[in-house]
Amino acid sequence: MEIGTLDQNDIKLISDLQPTDWQNIIPTIEFYTNTDFCFPIKVIIEEKIVGIGTTIIHDDIAWLAHIIVHPDHRNQGIGSVITQTLVGNLKTRNCETIYLIATELGEPVYKKNGFETETEYLFFKDIKINGSWKTPKNLVAFKDCFKVEIANLDLQVSGENRLFHLEKQLPSGHVYLQNNVVEGFYLSTWRGFNNCKNNVSRSGANEISIGHKRKRSFCYRQFYCKRVFAPK
Numbered sequence: 001m002e003i004g005t006l007d008q009n010d011i012k013l014i015s016d017l018q019p020t021d022w023q024n025i026i027p028t029i030e031f032y033t034n035t036d037f038c039f040p041i042k043v044i045i046e047e048k049i050v051g052i053g054t055t056i057i058h059d060d061i062a063w064l065a066h067i068i069v070h071p072d073h074r075n076q077g078i079g080s081v082i083t084q085t086l087v088g089n090l091k092t093r094n095c096e097t098i099y100l101i102a103t104e105l106g107e108p109v110y111k112k113n114g115f116e117t118e119t120e121y122l123f124f125k126d127i128k129i130n131g132s133w134k135t136p137k138n139l140v141a142f143k144d145c146f147k148v149e150i151a152n153l154d155l156q157v158s159g160e161n162r163l164f165h166l167e168k169q170l171p172s173g174h175v176y177l178q179n180n181v182v183e184g185f186y187l188s189t190w191r192g193f194n195n196c197k198n199n200v201s202r203s204g205a206n207e208i209s210i211g212h213k214r215k216r217s218f219c220y221r222q223f224y225c226k227r228v229f230a231p232k
């Protein structure tokens with residue numbers, strides 16, 4: 001087994017790794033290979049890429065992302081090797097916290113490698129709705145005057161300063177306003193990214209999600225995805 005840096009030339013070789021229930025991974029992996037704060041790796045067995053994973057570094061926080069092992073090679077420890085390599089590569093960086101969002105398949109791997117659950121995320125799944133749907137009055141299209149509140153809210157919820165990322169997506173985003181305070185925001189172009197304070201009601205969270213896609217609703221379910229961190 002060899003481990004190396006995943007670069008742009010590898011993009012055409014990884015389509016076999018696409019998990020069936022995920023959005024197309026290629027544009028995101030391509031982004032990782034072109035971006036100076038992302039560090040994608042590959043695992044090669046018999047000249048074939050059988051696994052990938054990426055570290056994303058935002059200041060002193062790192063995220064592990066897109067850890068995927070080809071179905072024919074799963075349960076042989078490769079997922080753990082990728083996780084350990086990505087974590088090991090961070091030793092020379094000044095990262096105190098490592099986050100990731102775990103799928104059901106990923107959770108046992110990360111737990112085995114010292115990650116702990118910090119909080120749970122809610123994922124919204126598209127379903128068709130019957131009849132018409134009206135934009136709720138609390139849901140408002142982005143304006144520049146919301147930017148500071150959005151940045152503060154995101155910092156509060158994620159613990160990271162990600163305004164440099166968010167800024168590109170904000171113009172097509174929406175906010176959820178309660179008493180003229182931004183309680184949540186929705187960015188359709190950031191893979192439906194949706195952040196809100198704990199006190200936003202379930203319907204509020206739903207409104208944030210469906211605001212941009214009027215022909216669809218989202219079913220609400222508590223998901224298995226978790227945000228975890230590695231012990232120092």
Ligand SMILES: CC(C)(COP(=O)(O)OP(=O)(O)OC[C@H]1O[C@@H](n2cnc3c(N)ncnc32)[C@H](O)[C@@H]1OP(=O)(O)O)[C@@H](O)C(=O)NCCC(=O)NCCS
Nearest residue numbers: 067068069074075076077078079080101102103105106108
């Ligand atoms: C998650 C994933 C990367 C793991 O890769 P892998 O190479 O199979 O991982 P490993 O072999 O290192 O570890 C799998 C472990 O999970 C265990 N496991 C698998 N399914 C499990 C389940 N439902 N419950 C409990 N343990 C489970 C295996 O027994 C194995 O443990 P062991 O090594 O102690 O026997 C792979 O399943 C994958 O690509 N899934 C699709 C993409 C995905 O969900 N990625 C994770 C993103 S967070």
